[in-house]
Amino acid sequence: MAATRACGAAANTSENIMSLKKALSVASPLTLRIVAECPVTKARACDLILPHSAVSTPVFMPVGTQGTLKGITVDQLDALGCQICLGNTYHLGHETGPDLIEKANGLHGFMNWKRNLLTDSGGFQMVSLVELSEVTEEGVKFKSPYDGKEILLTPEKSISIQNSLGSDIMMQLDDVVSSTVTGPRVEEAMHRSVRWLDRCISANKNPEKQNLFAIIQGGLNTELRKACLDEMTQRDVPGFAIGGLSGGEEKDDFWRMVTLSTDHLPREKPRYLMGVGYAVDLVVCVALGCDMFDCVFPTRTARFGSALVPWGSLQIKNKQYAKDFEPIDPDCQCPTCKRHSRAYLHALFKSDSAAMHHITIHNIAYQLNLMRSVRQSIVEGCFPEFIRTFMKRMFPSRDQYPGWAVDALASVNITLE
């Protein structure tokens, strides 16, 4: 509804009017207000209004599996300014039943998280359990790693679970193939994902409360991606995810698929790039026009003692930090950096799991701060300058800039000196 008002200022092309009409047909519980658009790149800063609170984009969404964010309390997450995080349908759906979570007032009530939640379809986990799964038109069949029982995850079942969880954004079940697979299987998966999207849309019991996002598939094949975009953008969904990437493909292929997708996605709807969370990837893909990101990396790597900093990362468990009395990042304002030194964290890793929590907090703070700075620079109209400064800080010299990032940025008119 408000999405229409938000893009009232947009150019009145016929394409835009079309999408306005579509947006009017269902009042989805999502509003996207475009706050600023970068005049040079495709980057934009938006306010994404979701049922539980507003989200400032571009946004990084920390991943909470099994209804918790790796040792961090919801109050700590909230204090870091996190406005949306991921739940995980697959794990939750089978360990603690969706019925139970529904009784607990959904995943929000169960984990007592007052802000927004995005749940995945459960399909993505199948890729990692691919030897256990078999895909048919009906759904994904796999053996539960918990009890060995055969489970059939259909689009209807996936949405039913996500309806029980009550997430603000649900993901469609898609037919995921690894991004390194080529040939007819990719095409089949793309078409099936479109058909499954339709089944997911019809299965959604709470369209007025829960947003269903489509997932663009098509592997690394330009034609298939385009075909998928054509089909899916005709559906009346509140947002789109770019899927099937960040699975080990070449970065050159990755960014081309991202930019192709954003070129064809409607301006007035949010774009979520799945599974992306490295700092450089985030900055580049914001420039390519993406709004939302998620990745387990920052929290997973924290538990191994890797702290993210503007110049890369510190392996806190390495001996070199034993007598380093500086905070992880002297400029960081997170609770960890305000109180503890690298040396203390290094020592604490030998004594208590709280050491992991300290780094997890810092890493989430790092990701959220990075995105806040990105947004601010877009709003202030100086995103290109931000990118140059960011790259300079991240890499010791120009020749260490990754080639794909240089190319991707050049494609949106950013030249790095």
Added chain:
Amino acid sequence: MAGCRMKLELSRVALGKGRLGVLKGLGKTGQLSLEVPGCLLHTHLGTVPHLTQDTLNTLSTLPSVTQITLSNIAEHQEVLEEFKDGFRKFAGLHDTVLYCALHDPATPCPTGHTTNKTVSVWGSGGRIELTVAKFMALQKAVKPDWYQSMADGETWQINTSHKRVRKSVDRSLAHLDECLLVHQKSQELEGVEVFGVVEGGDILEERVRSAKETAKRPVSGFCLDGLQTGSMDQALRTQLISAVTKELPEDKPRLLQGVGRPDEVLASVEAGVDLFEGFFPFEVTERGCALIFNFNISSNPELAGRAPPAVLEPGEDQETAGDSQHSGDLNPGDQTQMTSFEINLKDKRYQGDFRPLVEGCGCYCCTNHQRAYLHHLLVTNELLAGVLLMIHNTAHYHAFFSALRDALAEDRLDLLKRRVLGQTERKD
């Protein structure tokens, strides 16, 4: 005397009924105090297990004294020496009194490595042998407010010979004298308090001798070592503590090491103990359990409504408690065993239980989460389980100590004992 600021002001002393008072003059400025009977904050390297400052600070009342142990710290000696500003600052601690003990009460210490001149502590990198010289060098690097003197406490195993026990008393006295000698010559340790260690295993006359001799030294207080849970039953422990405290000056605090179960705490307080190490909530947390025992003796119905009911539904939680009580008593040394003061949240019965751990508990865990969620976190091995349980168990345990002091003040210790031991009694 080594330190001189610490001062125990007793407001109530009744023989065989416990001592109530305030330990004053603590900390660098002497402004901090600790109520007794009281319990120290148990930490791993200055960090309450599982907790960061944010989560720790959700606890409204924390003891002013933080306990750290050389078993965690010894391996970082070089780092602390280079840091120079002491452990408190190194660990990012601010307004807390730092007490440095030898061993971690929650980690069993392998035996057979103690010599006439050395004791050993076990850190993450294995055994570290401490002479008095090294021990004192560590204290200088740590700069605690008070520390436990080096001692040979290897007498807790059943069937330790009389000869071995006597040796432990002699050695510990010799270590104390040597520590005090170094201490008095060390400017860095000016104002730092030393606690002497009373040993003597389970032999009454050795306990008395150790107490008498230690009391002759210029110490600020006493650690009662070798009486930990698992080494003997409470009847013998009570007898030994009573004999020891009779020999100790009334105006100095007594810290009992390695005892944390509420029933044993109550009996030991009656025998004259003032201070305990706060490791029990950590042990309960590590086995996935939550403390639920009742310590409410308030006659005020409003307060009573707020207080934790011990057994929420007779015949429901009771069953778990009963089973564990039985096995717990069979293996008193096995500290992985549940006690009757807790519930095991991994149990399937809590899967759909949407109540807080303890109705009326004001801790962060109970005001925000339900048993079903804790159950889920435990069965999925999520790190948050340890965080939330540690918050509740710490809150509950320290509230118990507060209730214990109230009971002493109001002369209602018997009522408190009946309340706390209630479950156990009903079982017999």
